[in-house]
Amino acid sequence: MEDPIGSNRKFARTGRSWTALRKDLHRRRTGDLDWNDLRNLKASYNAGEDVADVAWQAYSLFQGDNLLYGNLLYPSLPAMAEEVVGMALELFDAPEGACGTVTSGGTESIILAVKTARDWAQSERPVPGRGEIIVGRTCHAAFNKAAEMLGLHVVRVATDAGFRADPVAVSDAITENTIMIVGSAPAYPIGCLDPIGALAALAREHRLWLHVDACVGGFFLPFARDLGERVPDFDFSLADVTSMSADLHKYGYTSRGASLLLLRDQELSRFQRFSFNDWPSGEFITMTIAGSRPGGAVASAWAVMNYLGHKGYCERVEEILDIRRRLAAMIDALDGIHILGSPVAGIVGLGGDGSFDMAALRDTMAAKGWQFGPLVDPPGINLLLNFRHGAIIDAFAADLAATLEEAKAGTLERSSEPARYGN
Numbered sequence: 001m002e003d004p005i006g007s008n009r010k011f012a013r014t015g016r017s018w019t020a021l022r023k024d025l026h027r028r029r030t031g032d033l034d035w036n037d038l039r040n041l042k043a044s045y046n047a048g049e050d051v052a053d054v055a056w057q058a059y060s061l062f063q064g065d066n067l068l069y070g071n072l073l074y075p076s077l078p079a080m081a082e083e084v085v086g087m088a089l090e091l092f093d094a095p096e097g098a099c100g101t102v103t104s105g106g107t108e109s110i111i112l113a114v115k116t117a118r119d120w121a122q123s124e125r126p127v128p129g130r131g132e133i134i135v136g137r138t139c140h141a142a143f144n145k146a147a148e149m150l151g152l153h154v155v156r157v158a159t160d161a162g163f164r165a166d167p168v169a170v171s172d173a174i175t176e177n178t179i180m181i182v183g184s185a186p187a188y189p190i191g192c193l194d195p196i197g198a199l200a201a202l203a204r205e206h207r208l209w210l211h212v213d214a215c216v217g218g219f220f221l222p223f224a225r226d227l228g229e230r231v232p233d234f235d236f237s238l239a240d241v242t243s244m245s246a247d248l249h250k251y252g253y254t255s256r257g258a259s260l261l262l263l264r265d266q267e268l269s270r271f272q273r274f275s276f277n278d279w280p281s282g283e284f285i286t287m288t289i290a291g292s293r294p295g296g297a298v299a300s301a302w303a304v305m306n307y308l309g310h311k312g313y314c315e316r317v318e319e320i321l322d323i324r325r326r327l328a329a330m331i332d333a334l335d336g337i338h339i340l341g342s343p344v345a346g347i348v349g350l351g352g353d354g355s356f357d358m359a360a361l362r363d364t365m366a367a368k369g370w371q372f373g374p375l376v377d378p379p380g381i382n383l384l385l386n387f388r389h390g391a392i393i394d395a396f397a398a399d400l401a402a403t404l405e406e407a408k409a410g411t412l413e414r415s416s417e418p419a420r421y422g423n
């Protein structure tokens with residue numbers, strides 16, 4: 001857990017030279033993982049050094065500019081944000097009149113989606129009690145964070161055998177207080193795509209807000225589909241999808257600190273907007289949780305999207321799909337371990353058949369230096385693939401095969417640290 005910090009009270013008396021600080025920074029990060037280390041199968045959206053360079057250069061050009069004052073001082077920023085949103089709306093087949101906002105990350109997009117849905121419900125279809133949101137068990141924890149902040153309640157329902165939200169369970173969970181349902185495209189823990197079409201039918205029948213969380217898959221699935229992969233409809237092509245979240249700083253490959261909240265109908269954005277006038281500085285209007293917003297994040301997203309273009313994204317997705325197929329073949333050849341469900345994007349979950357301690361295998365692979373997301377329920381391994389992982393996937397599978405033998409022999413132990421996702 002991240003503890004509150006504040007015990008180290010040492011304000012520098014005088015400044016130091018950049019040369020000295022730079023050296024200090026390099027020394028400080030010697031214990032850190034390099035984010036694009038090839039053994040990082042946890043959170044490395046590595047699209048190549050050239051892409052990282054474009055992201056960084058564009059960010060640094062605008063690093064002092066603030067999107068909060070975009071319309072007043074830095075009109076290039078809202079213009080770039082408009083283009084970024086427009087590209088995403090086209091990608092997700094949004095109808096005329098749809099709109100979007102650049103946010104700081106998936107969690108902010110999700111909190112804003114929940115706030116917008118809550119205020120829409122209060123105005124358009126009030127419920128008698130505390131508003132409820134129904135999500136599948138694998139849905140991201142950010143929805144619980146949002147609900148906690150916004151006075152709502154999340155109902156997590158069972159997934160089916162394929163780790164997808166079960167529409168029957170969702171339907172059974174709908175009450176007079178339900179305002180919103182959520183589908184993940186895909187969900188982070190196991191990488192499976194919820195049945196968005198079936199959820200859309202429920203949303204229509206009960207007049208509910210349907211949010212599609214495409215934070216991790218938004219800049220993957222459309223390209224996979226264009227490459228001929230079978231990707232069920234998950235976006236605004238389904239008429240009852242009300243909003244979507246899609247992260248630019250994941251498979252969009254831009255600098256950290258950029259995501260999108262998209263709304264089917266601009267008319268709904270009045271429930272997203274915050275506006276306040278009764279203070280000395282005049283009208284204050286924002287569409288985001290943040291006030292000041294980094295101009296660099298928008299410039300970086302704009303530059304990377306235009307640098308890669310549809311073709312560049314497709315090339316990276318094609319490579320990842322190939323790595324996923326190679327991994328699947330190698331896992332297939334192992335006895336006792338399998339891929340969970342049917343992954344649709346770059347996330348793959350691995351589980352065991354129950355004949356050995358999968359949690360001990362997971363912890364031992366982590367102790368051997370492989371970085372991946374832990375799965376707790378079912379115990380397993382969450383891999384997040386990038387297009388450079390072709391270089392290590394054979395080594396990973398070989399290490400997994402050897403560790404599996406040890407697990408079957410019962411010689412492995414679980415870590416005493418609890419498996420966790422964040423800090």
Ligand SMILES: Cc1ncc(COP(=O)(O)O)c(C=O)c1O
Nearest residue numbers: 105106107140187188213215216
């Ligand atoms: C499906 C999904 N939703 C939401 C999030 C939260 O995004 P962030 O960490 O950018 O706040 C993630 C992060 O991995 C995710 O995979």
